[in-house]
Amino acid sequence: MMGTMKDGRPRSLTAIITMVVLALLWTVPTIGLLVTSFRSREDVAASGWWDALLNPFDTTWTLANYEGAIANTSLGSSLLNSVVVAVPATVLPIMFAAFAAYAFTFMKFPGKELLFIAIVAVMVVPIQVAFQPMLDLLGPRGLGINGQFVAVWLLHTGFGMPLAIFTLRNYMATLPNSVIESAKIDGASHFQTFWRLAAPMSMPAIAAFATLQFLWVWNDLLIAKLFLGGGANTTIIVDLQQMLGTQGLGAELLTAGAFLSMVIPMIVFFSLQRFLVRGMTSGAVKG
Amino acid sequence: MRPTLLAVFITVLILVLKVFDIIYVMTNGRDNSDVIANLFFRKLFVEQQAGQASAIVVVLLLMVVPILIFQVRSYKAQEANR
Incomplete structure (x- = not known):
């Protein structure tokens, strides 16, 4: 097991053990959530989730929470709302930021x-500073789009852009300038240079930022609560938070719902991560 | 290493300064655990005090100004070395 890494440095046992322990520690709440989501309400009230893990055969495992969460709550539609919010709120800032980053670099x-x-x-100004003025501006006294998806898209786009422009511009500055210049000599317009060269070559940075932005938007509670509210357009995070408050609905459904809400971000993360690694290795070959 | 550490440090610092969801869901500000974002939300919606809510956010903005100046300075230093 103890060998050398690809770059010739010896493997450190301490580092490996530390990493495994840290990874396990970070996963503990998620494991607890997963275990709890398969237990009945009475069991959860009676003992901790680790009891179920320690005596797996004495515990009654149940799928009722998932059935209840899917059948008796609005999680299905709010899951869809979350997708409708998160996809444009990821694509729009990255598209505009890529244009801007190209302009700032070349x-x-x-x-x-x-x-x-x-x-x-x-970049360092927190989003809270915009809430009160934006609520007024987008609300009934202004544009009257508060509560519609477009309001949330606008906010996420606006506040995602500075960091996106900064990251993409820093990445584009490392691209070989000669490639861009030779495209210019060959008579390529800025439009062509951007779509054929700058954008494809920046894919690793774009994928990395897309992952982050998607996760931020998906997990966002405050903007969704303020600008979409708890009505028909509510996102899954707001829906889950409201389940926490309502006694009649049952806290046992919350765990199952929370786990369901993690599925889509996980798919996004793992699919983009593979893409991200590929982008990085292809970038390394160019030298 | 140093510029990367600083960039990540500032980004996480800003994310934590404006933390809302954890406080709102777990304690809602009970037991001296209130944060600016939660206080802002309560003033704006529960107490309907838009002016006070805005004032709270101005405090947050003032807290951020030193980081902002530092950020611009380190960016300028970086550009000079480029």
């Missing part, structure tokens, strides 16, 4: 430095 225009410094500055 084009010359007046005020470029000042604009980029402004972007670096607003």
